[in-house]
Amino acid sequence: MADFDPDSPNDAWQLRSSDVVWRFGQDIKALHQTNPWPDRPLLPQAINSLMTELWDAGFSQTEIRDAFAAAVADMPRYAAGEEQRP
Structure with missing residues (x-):
């Protein structure tokens, strides 16, 4: 695998893509943990x-x-049989 080059537009784009998705996940996690309405789960919304x-x-x-179907189909591979990340 080639090294990451911060001056490469393609590498910068890939880093931005990963960062946007990671931040979304972290923000959703924080909102989930502080949800004042436990009877209304955040994730489906x-x-x-x-x-x-x-x-x-x-x-x-x-x-x-x-895209949603592909993500769900890939979940067993990524989760390696675990229901939730330990």
């Missing part, structure tokens, strides 16, 4: 809001649906 934001940003229903 957040994922639904993400879907609407993607739609409003111009992604097609097919692109959104395929």
Whole structure:
């Protein structure tokens, strides 16, 4: 694997992409942990809001649906059989 080059536009783009998604996950985790309405789980609302934001940003229903389906299909590999990260 090639080294990361901070001066490379492609590497900078990849870093930004990873950072945006990581920050989203951290923000959702913080909101989940401080949710004042435990009977209204945050994650379903957040994922639904993400879907609407993607739609409003111009992604097609097919692109959104395929991306969510691919992510769910990849979950067993990433989670290595664990239900939740220890």
